[in-house]
Amino acid sequence: MKNFDIIVIGGGPGGYIAAIRAAQLGFNVACIDEWKNSKGGPAPGGTCTNVGCIPSKALLQSSEHFEQAGHHFAEHGIGLKDLSIDVPKMLARKDTVVKQNNDGILYLFKKNKVTFFHGRGSFVKAADGGYGIKVSGAAEESLSAKQVIVATGSNARALPGAPFDEELILSNDGALRIGGVPKKLGLIGSGVIGLEMGSVWRRLGADVTILEGLPTFLGAVDEQIAKEAHKAFSKQGLKIELGVKVGEIKTGKKGVSIAYSDAKGAEHKLEVDKLIVSIGRVPNTNGLNAEAVGLQLDERGAIVVDDDCRTNLPGVWAVGDVVRGPMLAHKAEEEGVAVAERIAGQHGHVNFNTVPWVIYTSPEIAWVGQTEQQLKAAGRAYKAGTFPFMANGRARALGDTTGMVKFLADAATDEILGVHIVGPFASELIAEAVVAMEFKASAEDIARICHAHPSLSEATKEAALAVDKRTLNF
Numbered sequence: 001m002k003n004f005d006i007i008v009i010g011g012g013p014g015g016y017i018a019a020i021r022a023a024q025l026g027f028n029v030a031c032i033d034e035w036k037n038s039k040g041g042p043a044p045g046g047t048c049t050n051v052g053c054i055p056s057k058a059l060l061q062s063s064e065h066f067e068q069a070g071h072h073f074a075e076h077g078i079g080l081k082d083l084s085i086d087v088p089k090m091l092a093r094k095d096t097v098v099k100q101n102n103d104g105i106l107y108l109f110k111k112n113k114v115t116f117f118h119g120r121g122s123f124v125k126a127a128d129g130g131y132g133i134k135v136s137g138a139a140e141e142s143l144s145a146k147q148v149i150v151a152t153g154s155n156a157r158a159l160p161g162a163p164f165d166e167e168l169i170l171s172n173d174g175a176l177r178i179g180g181v182p183k184k185l186g187l188i189g190s191g192v193i194g195l196e197m198g199s200v201w202r203r204l205g206a207d208v209t210i211l212e213g214l215p216t217f218l219g220a221v222d223e224q225i226a227k228e229a230h231k232a233f234s235k236q237g238l239k240i241e242l243g244v245k246v247g248e249i250k251t252g253k254k255g256v257s258i259a260y261s262d263a264k265g266a267e268h269k270l271e272v273d274k275l276i277v278s279i280g281r282v283p284n285t286n287g288l289n290a291e292a293v294g295l296q297l298d299e300r301g302a303i304v305v306d307d308d309c310r311t312n313l314p315g316v317w318a319v320g321d322v323v324r325g326p327m328l329a330h331k332a333e334e335e336g337v338a339v340a341e342r343i344a345g346q347h348g349h350v351n352f353n354t355v356p357w358v359i360y361t362s363p364e365i366a367w368v369g370q371t372e373q374q375l376k377a378a379g380r381a382y383k384a385g386t387f388p389f390m391a392n393g394r395a396r397a398l399g400d401t402t403g404m405v406k407f408l409a410d411a412a413t414d415e416i417l418g419v420h421i422v423g424p425f426a427s428e429l430i431a432e433a434v435v436a437m438e439f440k441a442s443a444e445d446i447a448r449i450c451h452a453h454p455s456l457s458e459a460t461k462e463a464a465l466a467v468d469k470r471t472l473n474f
C-alpha cells in the first residue's frame with residue numbers, strides 16, 4: 001500500500017492541474033489516468049488534449065490555411081497552382097501536436113514530483129479517515145490518501161438507437177480521425193462541436209449539413225452576435241437546419257441515412273457519407289466504483305458538489321466536466337487549483353460569472369458575462385454599445401472584417417455586465433474583457449485606456465466608447 005496526501009483520479013485539465021498545484025503547495029501527490037495513446041502508453045491530458053480542445057484546434061488551423069490559400073491568397077496577389085490537401089499528413093501533424101502536449105504533462109509531473117500511475121483508479125473503501133484506491137492497468141497498485149480529487153471528465157452523448165461506431169456514426173473522437181474528405185457530411189447538433197467540426201470539413205471541401213433540434217441558433221449566445229455568426233456561416237456554405245426532429249438513423253454500405261422532420265413538420269431524408277453526433281456530453285464516472293464509498297451522483301450521473309467542489313464525503317472533492325457547470329477546460333483547471341488551495345487551508349476561488357466561452361470557428365465567437373436577453377429577462381437596466389470590425393483598420397489590413405464587439409454595461413453605474421465578440425481573434429480579444437470584469441471595470445475605464453494602433457483591440461475600446469454613444473471611428 002502506497003500512501004499519499006492527495007490522490008487525483010483523472011489526468012485531464014481538471015486533474016493534472018490540481019495535482020501540480022497541490023504538489024506546489026507541498027503535498028505528496030499521486031495522479032492516476034487511464035488514457036492510452038495508439039501504442040498503449042500513457043497519454044495524460046484527458047479529453048481536452050487527446051480528443052478535444054487541442055486536436056480540434058490543430059485541424060481548425062490546417063483547414064483555415066487551406067481555406068485561405070484556396071479563396072483569399074489571390075487578393076494578396078499570391079497565386080497558387082494545384083492546391084491540394086493531404087488529409088493523412090494533416091492528421092499526422094495533429095497527432096504530433098497532441099503528443100507534444102501529452103509529453104509536456106508527463107514532464108510537468110516529474111518537475112513537480114507528482115507520482116503518475118497509468119491505469120484506472122477506483123474506490124475500494126473508506127478506511128482510517130481516508131480512502132483506499134486501486135489502480136488497475138499494466139501494473140496493479142493499492143494506494144491510500146486522506147484527500148481524493150475526482151476529475152474523471154465526460155463522454156460524448158449518443159443518440160438513442162444510433163451508437164457510435166466511429167466509422168460511420170462518429171463522436172468527437174472519430175470526427176477528429178476522418179481519413180479523407182467526405183463528399184457529404186452530416187452533423188446532429190449545432191453547438192460548439194457541431195460548428196467547429198462542421199467548419200473543418202466544410203473548409204476542406206465537404207458538403208456539410210447540420211441538423212439542430214432547437215428553433216434558435218446558439219441559444220446561449222447573445223442574439224445579435226448569434227445572428228451575425230449565422231449569417232457568416234450560411235455565406236460560407238454551412239447548411240444549418242433549425243427546429244428539426246431527428247428520426248431513424250440507418251447505416252449501410254453507402255453511408256448513413258437520417259430521417260428527420262423540419263421545423264414545419266415536413267419529412268426528409270439526409271444521405272451522408274459520415275455522421276457526427278454532437279448533442280452534448282455526459283459526466284463520466286465509469287469504473288470509479290463510487291458505490292463502494294457512497295459517493296453521491298445526480299440523475300445525470302454527475303458527482304454532486306457544493307460551490308467549493310466538496311462532495312458528500314469528507315476529504316473527497318470533484319472538479320471539471322464530472323460536476324455541474326460549463327464543460328470547459330479552463331473552468332476545470334480553475335476548479336482544480338481552487339480545490340488544491342482549499343485542502344491547503346487557503347481560500348481558492350472560482351468566479352463563474354467571468355468564465356469566458358470561445359467557439360473557434362471563422363469568424364470566432366467569444367463572450368463573457370451576461371447576454372442582452374439575460375439582462376432583459378432579469379429586468380436589469382443596461383446600456384449597449386457595438387463596434388463593427390468593418391471600421392477597424394487592422395481588420396481591413398487582415399482582410400477579415402466580419403463581425404463586431406459588443407459591450408453591455410449597467411445603466412446607472414456603467415459596470416461592464418457582458419462582452420460579446422464575433423470576428424477575427426475573438427478568442428484573444430475576450431481576455432481584456434475578462435480582466436475588466438474581474439476588476440469590476442466600467443465601460444468608461446476601457447474607453448479611457450490607450451490601445452495600440454492598428455490593432456483589433458481598438459474595436460474593444462470603440463465598443464466601450466459606443467456605450468456612451470461616442471465612437472471615434474464609426
Ligand code: FAD
Nearest residue numbers: 010012013014034046047052053121153320321327328329
Ligand atoms: P477530461 O479532460 O475528460 O479528463 C478526464 C480524464 O480522466 C481522462 O483522461 C480519462 O481517461 C480519465 N479517467 C476517467 N475515469 C478514470 C478512472 N476511473 N481512472 C483513471 N482515469 C480516469 N474546452 C475548452 O475550454 N476549449 C476548447 O476549445 C474545447 N474544445 C473541445 C473540443 C472537443 C471536440 C471536445 C469534445 C471538448 C472540448 N472542450 C473544450 C471541452 C474540454 O475538453 C473539457 O471541458 C475538459 O477536457 C474537461 O476536463 P476534465 O479534466 O474535467 O476531464
Ligand code: NAI
Nearest residue numbers: 189190191192193194212213214278279280281327358359
Ligand atoms: P453543445 O451543448 O455545445 O451543443 C449540442 C447541441 O445539440 C445543442 O445545440 C442542442 O440543442 C443540440 N441537440 C441536442 N440533442 C439534439 C437532438 N436530439 N437532435 C438535434 N439537436 C440536438 O454540445 P457539443 O457540441 O456536443 O459539445 C459538448 C461540450 O463540449 C460543449 O458544451 C462545450 O462545453 C465543450 N466544447 C467546448 C469547445 C470550446 O470551448 N471551444 C469546443 C467543443 C466542445
